[in-house]
Amino acid sequence: MKAILIEKPEDTQSVSLTDVNEMKLPDGDVLVDVSYSTLNYKDALAITGKAPVVRLFPMVPGIDFTGTVAESNHPDFKPGDRVVHNGWGVGETHWGGLAERARVKGDWLVPLPEGIDLRQAAAIGTAGYTAMLCVLTLERHGITPDKGEIVVSGAAGGVGSVATALLAAKGYAVAAVTGRASETDYLRELGAASVIDRAELTGKVRPLGKERWAGGIDVAGSVVLANMISMMNYRGVVAACGLAAGMDLPASVAPFILRGVTLAGVDSVMCPKSDRLEAWSRLSTDLDMDKLEKMITTVPFSDVIETAPKFLDGMVRGRVVVPIA
Known part of the structure; x- marks a missing residue:
């Protein structure tokens, strides 16, 4: 072979x-x-x-x-x-x-699942299935579309692209973060309500930033995740699933104890089969x-x-x- x-x-x-x-x-x-x-x-x-x-x-x-x-x-x-x-x-x-x-x-x-062919399932792949796990995590923590905007880092990548499409389809306003301005039209086509320059999340991390988002999906880690956490609304939730920017987290405890922010880790590699089946079932109905x-x-x-x-x-x-x- x-x-x-x-x-x-x-x-x-x-x-x-x-x-x-x-x-x-x-x-x-x-x-x-x-x-x-x-x-x-x-x-x-x-x-x-x-x-x-x-x-x-x-x-x-x-x-x-x-x-x-x-x-x-x-x-x-x-x-x-x-x-x-x-x-x-x-x-x-x-x-x-x-x-x-x-x-x-x-x-x-x-x-x-019915409704997904072999090529589409490959295109969804680990990235798309991870994105669905992140969306499910936000839902389980009570982050509904009426709570406010959801920020997605690495939005032009695999996880980010699917997450943007899934969230938009469910009625969420998505703030798509990218370091490539050339991808703006692409992200808009997927349903992003706004496109944010990655530089806004790579600067010095303050213990608490201005409240901007009800939730987030992060593939980057490091300063990107730390800045995202610092700018969550009261009781905001961030689903973290990647480390493209680094494994460190130079954050403060302030968002957690003063705003009740939740940082939820999402693992797709060893995820139990029951969660996989739920994610793939939802992908078959929710993904355009x-x-x-x-x-x-x-x-x-x-x-x-x-x-x-x-x-x-x-x-x-x-x-x-x-x-x-």
């Missing part, structure tokens, strides 16, 4: 699109014929070696894939079933979806597939390796889908 293979025989990493013996696939009770994979920020880090994402070599990257079950020893799946996979350490410690076949644990798979189409860039399997560095340079908009089959 064809696969992107990351190897590190010595201290230097190498990556290639090559033929791999299918017998080398890792253990699992479901074998999937992969139709589509994706290229995410984490995949880009793995392929370029810019961060120690890969924990086991050789490794096939690709944290997302969709496809059809070829063989199954799992009670929930049978040959011919359409499935989607996101997270669970795949592409880090277990071979991933940038290959013609993948073998994984059936407990890691989600049956594809026409807006999803505006987010998609298709990259041939043969171009994945040369495309990966563009993620790290901030040159990628929305979602990158890789047809495999």
Whole structure:
């Protein structure tokens, strides 16, 4: 089978699109014929070696894939079933979806909801499913559209694009944050009510800023998240799911004890299956597939390796889908 293979025989990493013996696939009770994979920020880090994402070599990257079950020893799946996979350490410690076949644990798979095809499910991917988890988090904390504007960082990226579309569809006013002014029209098309220059959230963090937003979805971390927290309304909620700007959080406790702000962490990698099923069910009804189409860039399997560095340079908009089959 064809696969992107990351190897590190010595201290230097190498990556290639090559033929791999299918017998080398890792253990699992479901074998999937992969139709589509994706290229995410984490995949880009793995392929370029810019961060120690890969924990086991050789490794096939690709944290997302969709496809059809070829063989199954799992009670929930049978040959011919359409499935989607996101997270669970795949592409880090277990071979991933940038290959013609993948073998994984059936407990890691989600049956594809009606109304979403294999390509659309790949386009949604971990980014879109994470965005839905963030929206659900805001809802569970009582942040409704009437409470005020929702700020979304990294809005032109994968998580941000889907989050903007989902929130707008539910009647929220979205303040979309981006460092690329050229993406303003794109973000408006997704439903953003306003577009904010990222520089407004990268300056010096004050213990308390002016109240601006009822809630937030953050993919950046560091000063961006700290500034976002400082400008939440009373009892505002921030769903944090990323660290593109850094792992630190140079914030004050003031917003938490003086305004009752909530910082809610959102993990999509090891998220329980019940939450995954809820998120995917909501995506099938809440996400405008026409807006999803505006987010998609298709990259041939043969171009994945040369495309990966563009993620790290901030040159990628929305979602990158890789047809495999």
